[in-house]
Structures are given as C-alpha cells and as structure tokens.
Amino acid sequence: MGIDWPRGIAVLVLTGVATAIFLREMARIYRFLRLGQGSLRVDRVGKRLLDLIVYVLGHVKVLAWTYSGVLHLFIFWGFLVLLTTILQQYGEAFVPGWSLPWIGNSPVLAGLQDLFILLVLVGVGMALYLRAVVRPPRFRSSNPLDAYLILGLITGIMVGLAGSRATAIALSKEAPPGWLAGAFLSRALAVWFKGFSPSMLHLVHELFWWLHLLIILFFLTWIPEGKHLHLITIFPNIFLRKLTPRGALRPLDLEKAESLGVGKVEQFHWKDLLDTFACMECGRCTAVCPANATGKELDPRRLHTAIRHHLVEVGERVIAARESGQAIDRPSLIGDVFSEDFLWQCVTCAACIQECPAFNEHIDKIVDMRRYLVMEESRAPDTILEALRSLEARGHPFKGALASRTDWAKGMGIKEVARDGPAEWLFWVGCAAAFDERAQKVAQAMARILQIAGVDFAILGGEERCTGDPARRMGHEYLFQMLAQENIATLERYGITRILTICPHCYNTLKNEYPQFGGNFQVVHHSQFLAALLREGRLQLRQPLNLSLTFHDPCYLGRHNGEYEAPRQVLRALGGNRVVEMERCRERAFCCGAGGGLFWAEERVGKRINHERAEHALETGAEVVGTACPYCLVMFEDAVKAKEAPFRPRDIAELLADAL
Amino acid sequence: MEIVVCLKQIVDPEIPASEFRLDPVTKRQIRGSHALVISTYDENALEVALQLKEKQGGKVTAVTIGEEQATEALRKALAMGADSAVLISDPPLLEADDLGKARVLARAIRKLTTPDLILCGCESADWVSRIVGPFLAEELGLPCVTFGTRIEPRDGKIVVRRIVEDGYHLVEAALPAVVTIASDETNTPRLPKVRDIMAAVKKPITLLRMADLGIEPGSLKEMEGRIVLQDVAIPVREARCEFIEGDTPEEQAERLVLRLKELKVI
Numbered sequence: 001m002g003i004d005w006p007r008g009i010a011v012l013v014l015t016g017v018a019t020a021i022f023l024r025e026m027a028r029i030y031r032f033l034r035l036g037q038g039s040l041r042v043d044r045v046g047k048r049l050l051d052l053i054v055y056v057l058g059h060v061k062v063l064a065w066t067y068s069g070v071l072h073l074f075i076f077w078g079f080l081v082l083l084t085t086i087l088q089q090y091g092e093a094f095v096p097g098w099s100l101p102w103i104g105n106s107p108v109l110a111g112l113q114d115l116f117i118l119l120v121l122v123g124v125g126m127a128l129y130l131r132a133v134v135r136p137p138r139f140r141s142s143n144p145l146d147a148y149l150i151l152g153l154i155t156g157i158m159v160g161l162a163g164s165r166a167t168a169i170a171l172s173k174e175a176p177p178g179w180l181a182g183a184f185l186s187r188a189l190a191v192w193f194k195g196f197s198p199s200m201l202h203l204v205h206e207l208f209w210w211l212h213l214l215i216i217l218f219f220l221t222w223i224p225e226g227k228h229l230h231l232i233t234i235f236p237n238i239f240l241r242k243l244t245p246r247g248a249l250r251p252l253d254l255e256k257a258e259s260l261g262v263g264k265v266e267q268f269h270w271k272d273l274l275d276t277f278a279c280m281e282c283g284r285c286t287a288v289c290p291a292n293a294t295g296k297e298l299d300p301r302r303l304h305t306a307i308r309h310h311l312v313e314v315g316e317r318v319i320a321a322r323e324s325g326q327a328i329d330r331p332s333l334i335g336d337v338f339s340e341d342f343l344w345q346c347v348t349c350a351a352c353i354q355e356c357p358a359f360n361e362h363i364d365k366i367v368d369m370r371r372y373l374v375m376e377e378s379r380a381p382d383t384i385l386e387a388l389r390s391l392e393a394r395g396h397p398f399k400g401a402l403a404s405r406t407d408w409a410k411g412m413g414i415k416e417v418a419r420d421g422p423a424e425w426l427f428w429v430g431c432a433a434a435f436d437e438r439a440q441k442v443a444q445a446m447a448r449i450l451q452i453a454g455v456d457f458a459i460l461g462g463e464e465r466c467t468g469d470p471a472r473r474m475g476h477e478y479l480f481q482m483l484a485q486e487n488i489a490t491l492e493r494y495g496i497t498r499i500l501t502i503c504p505h506c507y508n509t510l511k512n513e514y515p516q517f518g519g520n521f522q523v524v525h526h527s528q529f530l531a532a533l534l535r536e537g538r539l540q541l542r543q544p545l546n547l548s549l550t551f552h553d554p555c556y557l558g559r560h561n562g563e564y565e566a567p568r569q570v571l572r573a574l575g576g577n578r579v580v581e582m583e584r585c586r587e588r589a590f591c592c593g594a595g596g597g598l599f600w601a602e603e604r605v606g607k608r609i610n611h612e613r614a615e616h617a618l619e620t621g622a623e624v625v626g627t628a629c630p631y632c633l634v635m636f637e638d639a640v641k642a643k644e645a646p647f648r649p650r651d652i653a654e655l656l657a658d659a660l
Numbered sequence: 661m662e663i664v665v666c667l668k669q670i671v672d673p674e675i676p677a678s679e680f681r682l683d684p685v686t687k688r689q690i691r692g693s694h695a696l697v698i699s700t701y702d703e704n705a706l707e708v709a710l711q712l713k714e715k716q717g718g719k720v721t722a723v724t725i726g727e728e729q730a731t732e733a734l735r736k737a738l739a740m741g742a743d744s745a746v747l748i749s750d751p752p753l754l755e756a757d758d759l760g761k762a763r764v765l766a767r768a769i770r771k772l773t774t775p776d777l778i779l780c781g782c783e784s785a786d787w788v789s790r791i792v793g794p795f796l797a798e799e800l801g802l803p804c805v806t807f808g809t810r811i812e813p814r815d816g817k818i819v820v821r822r823i824v825e826d827g828y829h830l831v832e833a834a835l836p837a838v839v840t841i842a843s844d845e846t847n848t849p850r851l852p853k854v855r856d857i858m859a860a861v862k863k864p865i866t867l868l869r870m871a872d873l874g875i876e877p878g879s880l881k882e883m884e885g886r887i888v889l890q891d892v893a894i895p896v897r898e899a900r901c902e903f904i905e906g907d908t909p910e911e912q913a914e915r916l917v918l919r920l921k922e923l924k925v926i
C-alpha cells in the first residue's frame with residue numbers, strides 16, 4: 001500500500017484552516033468569558049464528573065421532554081459513534097484502504113455505525129417535523145435559519161458518509177472488507193451503484209468522500225457562531241454548574257463589589273456568561289415560564305440569547321476600553337437589551353431552571369440586574385419600593401397592616417421566647433401569616449395542631465423580622481443582609497437550633513441562605529412536620545374529611561427544595577385517596593404569581609398568573625385546593641374572588657386541624 | 661441654593677390602632693418597641709429639597725429636635741442625599757410645645773447658616789398641629805407658604821404649587837422663605853442608594869445643646885406659647901349590630917327606613 005501524499009496533505013491543510021478558524025473564534029469567546037466576575041473554584045470533582053456522564057452521555061434531563069429528547073439522543077450518540085468514521089477518514093486520506101487498528105474491521109462497529117447513520121437521519125427528520133410542522137410556540141423567538149442550516153449540514157454529513165461507504169463496497173471487487181458483514185445499510189445502498197462503470201463509481205465515491213469531510217470541516221468553523229456551540233460549552237457548563245441549593249441566591253459582598261448588581265454585561269459572573277454560550281435555544285424554559293405563558297415580555301430563553309448577542313457585539317470594545325481606560329458608547333444592558341418590565345416580571349419560580357438541559361441559572365441573572373436597579377439606581381415599580389421601604393422601617397413588607405405580629409396568637413396560650421424562654425421548637429410564623437388576615441388562620445391552625453400533639457414550641461413574637469426573602473429577590477441585597485444578620489443574632493441569642501415554619505419562603509431562606517451568613521439551624525417546613533406527626537401516630541383524626549382535593553405545589557417548597565411528598569402525605573391521610581393532580585404539578589407546577597417579591601407588585605401586563613393557575617385547579621373539579629404556603633393561599637383566594645371559582649383554597653394545616 | 665429641612669422622628673404611624681398607647685402622666689404616646697421613622701410629610705419635604713438641589717446645585721441640611729435615637733432619622737436623611745445633619749437635643753426640649761420648638765429651630769438655623777429656603781412637613785404624622793412651619797417663618801421674619809407640593813425656582817424667587825381643596829394655587833414667594841410640604845406623586849421619598857447608606861454612616865452629625873443656642877435652662881418656658889395640653893385620649897369606637905325583623909322583604913325595608921329615621925340617619 002502506497003501513501004497518497006497529495007490527498008493526505010490537502011486534507012491536512014484544509015483541516016488546519018478550519019481548525020484555525022474554529023480556534024480563533026473560540027479564543028475570542030474565551031476572552032469574552034474572562035470579562036465576567038468571580039473566580040473559578042471547583043469542588044466535589046467526583047460528583048461533577050458523574051454529572052457529565054448522567055446528563056451529557058445519559059441525556060437524563062434532555063429526555064425529560066420525550067420527543068425532542070429522543071431525537072437529540074439519536075443525533076448526539078450518532079456523533080459519538082460516528083467519530084470513529086472521521087478517524088477512519090483521516091487514515092484513508094493518507095493510506096487508501098486503511099482502517100482503524102483493532103476495531104476497524106469489526107462487523108459490530110460497522111453495524112453500529114450504519115445503525116447510527118440511520119438513527120441520526122431519523123432524528124433529523126423528527127427535528128424537521130417538529131420545527132416545520134408542529135411548530136411549538138417555544139421556538140418562536142429562536143433563529144430558524146441557524147436550525148435549518150445545521151439540520152441540513154448533519155444530513156449532508158450522513159449522506160456523504162453512507163454514500164462513500166456504499167460506493168466503497170461496490171468498488172471492492174475481490175476480497176470484500178472484513179467489516180462488510182455488519183454494514184447492513186451500506187451494503188443495501190451499494191446495490192444501487194451496481195450498474196456504474198468503475199471509473200464512474202470511483203468518481204462518485206470520491207465525491208461522497210469529500211462531501212463528508214468538507215461538511216465536517218465547515219461545521220467545525222460554524223460551531224462557535226450559533227447555538228451549536230453548546231456541543232462544546234455543555235461540558236464545562238454542566239461540570240461547573242451550581243451545586244449549592246437551588247433556592248439560595250448568590251451572595252454579594254457589599255463592601256468589595258465594584259458594582260452592586262449588574263448594569264453592564266461584563267459585571268455578570270463569568271459562569272452566567274458561560275451559561276449564555278451553553279444555551280441551545282431549545283426554549284423549554286420559555287415554554288414553562290408562567291410570566292411568558294400569561295402574555296408578558298419576560299422570556300427566559302431571550303434572557304440568555306440576548307446577553308450572548310450583546311456580549312459578542314460589545315465584547316471587543318469592552319476589552320479595548322479596559323486597557324485604555326476609556327468609556328465606550330454602547331446599548332445599555334438595562335433599557336436597550338432588557339426593559340425594566342422584563343426584569344420585574346419574574347416570579348423566581350425556577351420552572352425554567354428545572355427544565356433547562358444545560359443547567360443554566362436564570363434567576364441569578366435576573367436578580368443581579370434587579371440588584372443594580374434597586375441598589376445603584378434606586379429604581380423599581382412603586383409598589384415594590386413601598387414594600388422595601390416598609391421592610392426597612394418596620395421589618396415587614398406589609399405597610400398599613402391592621403394587625404401586630406402577635407395578634408393572631410392572642411388568647412391561644414402560645415409561648416413567646418422572650419417571655420417564656422426557648423422551647424424545643426421555634427415556630428417561625430413569617431410575615432404573611434402574621435399580618436395577612438386570611439393567612440393568620442394558617443398560623444392559628446398550625447398552633448392548634450401543635451398544642452394537640454403536645455409539641456413544645458414557642459414563637460419569637462415581636463422580635464421576629466422578615467427573613468429577607470422578598471428584599472433579596474427584589475434585588476435589595478443590603479436590606480436582606482441586614483435582616484438576615486438581625487434574625488441570626490436573635491436566634492443565636494436564644495440558643496435556638498430547631499425551627500419550624502409554615503412559609504416555604506422563610507423555610508428556603510432560613511435553611512439555604514442563612515448559612516451564607518453563619519446562621520446554621522435545623523429548619524423544617526410544616527408539611528414535613530405534619531407528615532411526621534401523622535406517621536408517628538401523634539395525631540388522632542376524628543373523622544376523615546370527605547372532600548375531593550387537589551394540591552398546588554409552592555415553588556419554594558417543591559422546585560426550590562425538592563419537597564413534593566410530605567404535603568401529599570398529609571392530604572392523603574385526610575381525604576382518603578381523593579387527591580386529583582393538576583396537569584402541571586410537582587416539578588412542573590405553575591407558580592401562583594407571588595414569588596420573587598411580586599406579591600407586592602401590580603400585575604399589569606397580560607393575564608394574571610393566579611387566575612391562570614386557578615383555572616388549572618378548576619379543571620380538576622376538586623372542591624378544595626390544598627396549598628402549603630400562605631402566599632399561594634392568598635393568591636388563590638384573590639383568584640377565587642375575581643373568577644367566582646367554585647373551590648376553596650386551604651392550607652394543609654387548616655385541613656388537618658378541621659379533621660382533629 | 662442653601663436649603664434647610666426640618667424633620668421629626670416619630671413612632672411609625674402605620675402601627676395598628678390596637679398597638680397605640682398613651683402615657684397618662686406625660687400625655688404622650690408610649691414608644692414601646694415600635695419602629696421609629698421620619699414623619700411622613702417631612703420625608704416629602706426632604707425629597708423636594710433634594711430634587712431642587714439636583715436641579716440647582718447647593719446644599720441640603722437636615723435639622724431635627726429629638727433624643728439621641730433621632731440620629732437614626734438624620735442618618736436616613738443623609739443616606740437619601742442630605743449634605744449635613746444637625747441634632748438639637750436636650751432633655752427639656754422634648755417637653756417644649758410647638759412655639760417653643762419653632763423658636764429653638766429658628767435659633768439653630770440662624771446660628772448654622774443663612775438659608776435660601778427652609779422646608780418642613782405640612783404636618784407631623786403624630787400630633788398633626790401644622791403650626792411649627794408658620795411659627796418658624798414668623799420667628800425668622802420670612803414669608804411662608806403652606807401645603808406646597810412642588811417648588812420651581814424662577815428669577816431668584818420661587819413658585820410654589822400649593823394644594824387647596826379643589827385644585828392648586830401657584831404662589832410666588834421671595835427668598836428666603838419657609839414652605840411646608842404636602843405629598844403628591846412628584847415628591848414620593850426616594851429609596852436611598854446602598855452606597856449612600858454606607859457612606860452616611862461615616863458622615864458627621866452636629867450635636868447642639870440648649871447652651872450652644874444660648875438658651876438658659878429656665879428660659880425655655882418663656883419661649884413657649886400659652887397653650888396648655890389638658891388631656892389626650894384614644895377615641896373609643898363602638899359598633900353595634902341590630903337586626904331588623906320582618907316577614908317579607910318589603911316589611912323589612914319599611915322597618916329599616918323607620919329605624920333609620922328614628923336614628924336621624926336619613
């Protein structure tokens with residue numbers, strides 16, 4: 001076998017050019033990423049490597065959406081398996097007839113390769129059908145040309161590959177290659193080329209061979225240009241993903257930070273910038289976003305693509321300006337790229353994060369921009385500002401509340417820590433259940449249950465402050481940290497270690513965010529506490545409630561903290577087994593509209609989120625919608641009033657108290 | 661433009677009515693552990709001052725009479741954007757009446773600066789006497805406009821938009837002047853920027869005692885008015901419920917009308 005130098009060198013030169021283009025673009029993107037803030041620290045390497053196997057190779061999250069998941073799995077695994085054919089091609093370029101050592105002649109490999117050529121084509125067909133025929137709304141804001149171009153290129157690569165294999169079989173007169181037995185597809189295709197003259201066959205083979213190679217090289221240069229960059233970025237993005245609790249926002253060092261929040265693209269954390277390059281524009285986030293679904297401007301996919309486009313547009317100039325120290329003229333991140341409305345429509349429900357196959361973190365980015373608006377510019381919708389002012393002045397966001405923090409407890413004989421000393425459990429009531437007339441009933445019901453079960457508990461009463469959840473999600477990190485520090489000091493002063501709360505927002509903040517400031521407590525949500533009391537037989541039900549029930553998962557209990565079972569256990573204990581699920585439940589639950597501090601916002605654009613959610617509940621035909629969050633409860637009450645819906649929202653504690 | 665804003669720190673006026681307590685001896689509200697805030701309209705006055713400063717340049721000084729805790733209110737004013745702050749504090753001052761306070765404020769202002777404009781809230785959100793501003797103007801011999809919401813500087817004078825029951829007046833005043841401020845949508849107090857909050861902690865607050873203002877301990881009484889506070893009480897609200905009987909709706913309606921006439925409601 002002689003060496004085909006001209007062909008070999010031609011392939012090497014072309015590859016060199018394509019690689020150079022690819023690397024130049026990648027270096028540019030790397031420099032843009034370096035603009036971001038924060039340092040790189042990698043912990044828990046084992047877990048992270050495992051994630052790569054599970055989520056990249058195993059596609060676990062991608063497959064959560066079956067149709068698009070399966071088609072993607074075909075294409076992705078097709079590329080892995082068919083990498084062998086690319087290696088093969090480089091060998092062939094120099095040595096005609098070369099094959100991979102050891103495995104090159106294996107009929108099993110050839111069979112797998114043929115199988116995946118077929119599956120990749122099936123995948124492409126499914127993708128085309130989805131985009132061109134089904135047209136789900138989630139693709140509305142994505143660039144269709146980029147998608148079609150890539151699908152075309154993949155088809156081209158497969159055709160080139162299959163064609164060159166089939167013609168190679170047709171050409172080999174004597175001594176058929178060893179792999180032939182497995183190559184079912186190529187063999188079948190070879191039949192078509194039977195009648196070709198040898199020279200013609202040769203020409204066609206060469207055409208397919210080069211088509212395959214050239215498209216691959218073009219593809220390489222195209223990767224950095226669009227969403228297909230995720231082929232590369234998905235690896236670091238999943239490897240470096242946030243492993244801290246989902247519900248904990250990234251803390252901000254108020255003393256050291258150059259900018260309080262993000263007003264310019266280079267002020268984002270570098271990982272947030274990487275997220276935008278890992279976004280494959282699948283639109284799953286947008287499809288599940290309650291704000292987007294109710295006709296608002298917020299679009300979590302556009303959150304990523306717009307940051308990326310903006311960064312690519314201004315990145316070079318920002319780098320140059322850093323060196324020269326000169327200011328540059330550019331579109332403003334808040335204002336031109338994102339409107340303030342866009343940023344104030346997010347309920348921080350994490351539906352997007354739950355679905356994102358790239359593990360992107362949408363909420364951190366939005367809150368970072370809110371931080372800038374609130375702390376650097378003092379700008380926010382009026383009602384949000386009012387809630388912040390109230391939090392600052394009186395430690396709760398309910399300006400004009402008609403009750404004091406302890407009014408709900410009057411005459412119930414409840415211990416207060418300051419007066420009666422700490423008890424086994426601190427009952428953290430939270431502002432909603434203390435000040436909202438409707439939600440007070442939840443606090444009362446819970447206290448009654450605890451008294452019946454003989455649990456030793458006490459409340460902080462007037463010394464309780466808002467945990468700071470709304471302040472933090474409204475972007476006022478300073479106010480949040482003040483409140484957190486004050487609460488931690490109070491809790492530590494009384495030596496409190498165990499906290500029970502009826503509010504998932506308090507639960508999340510106490511449990512996941514206070515450790516950022518040295519406050520480490522055992523925190524339990526009342527759904528978990530009640531489920532345990534029932535399990536241990538510490539509560540005797542007088543009579544089961546004969547009600548048909550459905551359950552609304554609070555975002556900060558469910559998606560942010562992974563607790564879906566406990567509240568359902570309580571409901572099942574109550575009402576036999578008549579718990580009907582809404583179509584969007586558990587991980588896919590649809591927010592009530594109150595999270596992210598938006599309980600205090602006026603919802604002026606589009607349909608109200610709580611009305612939409614009330615319709616979901618209505619579809620189940622249940623008489624009672626159980627919830628486990630005072631804010632969800634109030635949102636449902638409002639929707640029921642507005643829509644005259646025939647069901648009643650109740651907290652699980654209220655339902656349980658009724659049955660005792 | 662040199663602007664002085666007079667502020668008062670009060671118990672959060674938003675506390676529920678059931679939490680409101682009076683001390684029968686001093687006839688004052690018991691502070692308890694309630695939040696202390698800048699009186700509502702004083703914050704609007706500060707906002708108007710800050711907006712003027714942004715437009716015109718100049719300096720804003722916040723002045724208050726109060727206890728040590730009132731430094732909190734001044735810090736807030738500094739965080740919002742005031743340039744300097746003055747606390748006038750001496751135990752007897754806490755007992756002084758409105759005229760006495762206005763006279764003390766006047767002395768302090770004269771001692772500190774020669775302002776172009778002095779702003780006060782149109783009324784305090786605790787006692788609502790609405791009188792300190794006008795007294796202060798009187799004492800300083802300056803023109804006074806009450807219930808202003810917006811101030812436009814014009815040719816060395818100011819034009820004040822003053823709210824009245826069915827609209828507004830535009831009042832021109834020569835400077836220096838005293839204006840008491842009511843709220844409208846243009847003077848909602850700003851949320852302080854976090855950097856300013858942090859910077860405000862480091863700004864000095866001038867402390868003045870009565871002696872600094874040349875007030876002898878005994879002479880404060882002479883500065884006060886002749887008003888004697890006799891008594892204060894929390895109004896008792898009573899609600900009674902009465903059922904109107906009747907076999908038919910018509911009969912019920914008829915009896916309801918009769919009863920309402922009896923009660924002289926209609």
Ligand code: SF4
Pocket residue numbers: 285288289290291292298299300345346347348349350351352353362363
């Ligand atoms: S957190 Fe919820 S509201 Fe916010 S972008 Fe994601 S899905 Fe939309």
Ligand code: SF4
Pocket residue numbers: 278279280281282283284285286300301304352355356357358359360
């Ligand atoms: S952010 Fe994630 S879910 Fe949203 S479009 Fe990008 S990859 Fe898809």
